[in-house]
Amino acid sequence: MREHLPILLVVLPMLAAPICSMLPRGRQAWLLATAVSWAVLAIAASLLIRVHAEGTISYALGGWPAPIGIEYRLDGLNALVQVLVAAIAACVLPFSGRSVQDEIDADRQPGFFALLLLLITGLLGIVATGDVFNVFVFLEISSLATYGLIAFGRDRRALLAAYRYLVLGSIGATLYLIGIGLLYALTGTLNMQDLAARLPAVADTRTAQTAITLVMVGLGIKMALFPLHLWLPNAYRFAPSAISAFLPATATKVAIYLMLRFVFDIFGVGFAFGRLELNEVLLALAAAAMLSASLAAMQQRDVKGILAYSSVAQVGYIVLGAALATPIGLTASLLHLFNHALMKGALFMAMGCVMLRVGRTDLDAIRGLGRRMPWTAAAFVVAGLSLIGVPLTAGFISKWYLVLAALEAGWWPLVILILVASLMALIYVWRVVALAYFAPNESQRREEAPLSMLVPLWLLVLANIWFGIDTRLSVAMAESGMRVLMAGPP
Template identity: 60%
Template sequence: MSLLDHFPVLVVLLPLMAAPLCVLIDRPRLAWALSLAVSWLSLAVAASLLFQVLGSGPISYRLGGWPPPWGIEYRIDLLSAYVLLIVSAIAAVVMVFAYHSVAAEIAADRIARFYAALLLVLAGLLGIVATGDAFNVFVFLEISSLASYAVISMGRDRRALHAAFQYLVMGTIGATFILIGIGFLYMMTGTLNMQDLADRLPAVSDTRTVRVGFAFLTVGIGLKLALFPLHLWLPNAYAYAPSAVTAFLAATATKVAVYVLLRFLLEIFGADFSLRAMPLDLILILLGLAGALSASLVAVFQEDIKRMLAYSSVAQIGYMVLGIGLASPTGISAAMLHLFNHALMKGALFLALGAVAYRIGSVALRDLAGLGRRMPWSMAAIVLGGLSLIGVPPTAGFVSKWYLVLGSLEQGLWPVALLILLGSLLAVVYIWKLVETAYFKEPQTAPVAVREAPLSMLIPVWILVAANLYFGLHTEISVGVARQSTVQLLGVAG
């Protein structure tokens, strides 16, 4: 076997192995350099995996050489290759940004351990996506969650500790629910391999055990996803975490949870069972809409911009879940598109906000007054990211909203389409509040010479902003991949 054959596991192993090394070297700059190198290597591996999958179809990797139903299988199909690429690309970009940001926000003696934990989050997230084994999903989920509690608690504010604790309690309940759900499935089928589960479940799907397992899994994943009534941990966790962590988690963690939801609902249970035999389609549409509208409304009244954008994340998750609930190929590809595009826009927004926090030490709305002139590049990035969030045409956000509206109209659900547009209008309101303060208000205090953020921060921000514009204009890549993955997922499900 050549090295290329080991890529499916290598993409997870690289950050997993580098994390303890970071602790051992315990030098801030070296730990950062190692994390940077590893995240870019992971990105390269993920990109090569995507090309392999595009060229020759799904890859199955046997861990330790045991054949699939008995051994643990790593399975990379189009959807997982796509999500792997998103997660590792965001990680690579955030690592570049992190150097100055982390040095400013975290005590020097903790920096090496911070990077170790951040790499563990990355390893866990990549593992969830790469694995083809249901129990492995739980293990990687806990690796990434435990490490993310630690990185969130490293925020400067003491409220970060409380936020991390609340996340720990809710996250553990969610993960344990997933564990219970997997237990029920194992009870009925005697297998943990996802493909094998998908083959065996239809025969036993009309039993109470499977339905209970399904309910536990959905609620558990919903907790991790920050699905509307289960989202309470998210705003505080994102608001008080260090800037780099917020950008990384907002762009990846919930997206991976959406991936898990897609995988379990559509591939393992199959769309016929989960969206038609069970009333989950209606539940997802209602919760998605409720989440999108209520969280957008709450976002309008936030004075802390990080928290405003965190609520906006809850709203965007609502749109993704809504797309899945539509249960049509268009709806599901819209959900996947939004998964990808939201990673780009929230990554750009939170990173730009991190640059602002680095210079002015605050993310309160009033402290942003007049900043448009003093930090033109960072603020321009926030404006463009905000436009993408609203869904204005030349940006990526428009593409996914377009498909979402199209999907709901296809089903004749025009009130849903109207409510999606209403949600976008609310986004206009909260983004406008930001723009107004930054560009049309005079600074309150005597200007302490606030300069533009350093290049090592601006470049990552603008890479993501450029990606927002690029994928808004060249839709064939993202739409093509989303459509193909939808066909694969629904095809496997029958």
């Protein structure tokens, strides 16, 4: 049993998904999905503890040893990302009960939860596997589930958003598929470790360089790296509330994890950043993302739109730290990956509460929210402060590390860039907060969201404060992930 936990983590939600879709009532499907998500979190946490105690876990699927069979390989980095995905899922599912009841027709609810479980399967699978083709399969499982889930949105524009994402996402996945096909043709292997060992001999061919470019562009679409982010804002805006809370905290993070894995562990920094100078491309794109997406966020009239564009900007922060390729830069990057999931999850959850009570999330709906839904509004403020990077919140810690990394690398302009982008975050968060607390609203009734939504929301908000004050755990985890990456290819 114990040695099979790495595969159980992925199989459990996969098996629960068809059962979920066959259940007659949405309520039962929700209970099953919630129970599964908690079990998954328990397994993921136990695996993380085991990785820290005993070192890397390698699991051979079906008993076939590594280069021939598919290998699941858990180290300090992906065990952490798994816990992140599982924890967000375990928070979002209890939260989703009421909001799904409100937003989705009763007969379609079991299907909704089945897709959500498949999405979790896909994300956990991408993170766990050590086989690049297996990554493609899980990438498509998670993507297909995502397209379906976005299309569940009440607004008919959700359908268009899902379709656009389907077209762009399929192109991204296909580019990735071509890339790994070329790598296989060159090296004859699909196992990540094996690939890393065999690549240096053939690295100086045009085929290898083309393959790397294709893989990076494909992943760039999946992680919404500027200028490949066009699918994201509408997808997050029109998706059902539970999905807009789940996706920004997990899906783009998993894609970023995958990029880090490819650059540092498979291609190797010396080749990807030294020889091909991909870091300069990534730095430029990250800087452009931070500025342009923050600007776009300031102009949005819908709060979910503001948060969606802000997510694009935050991807910029994470890529920025990684592109510096220094230990502290990578630590900052991983910290922000983790912290941003906490804050964006909380912010979108707060919007889910507003959606339930007010029925809209545009700026007008926010008017007087401080009085109407005090707990929701307060949660938005705290998570918003974390997004800006105010001290004593998680966002401050990751931005602090990022600034340190930029200073250490001697990149003064980057420090200014980080500060400017944070100021812009202050502006777009303030627009919402000012309306919530200082704008008059004729209806002053108090109608707070139900506890089943407030408790998960505040769990994430408190996590934001906790990891802003006691940084030992998060920094230690990020550093152990960083060491895996800095160690480079075997």
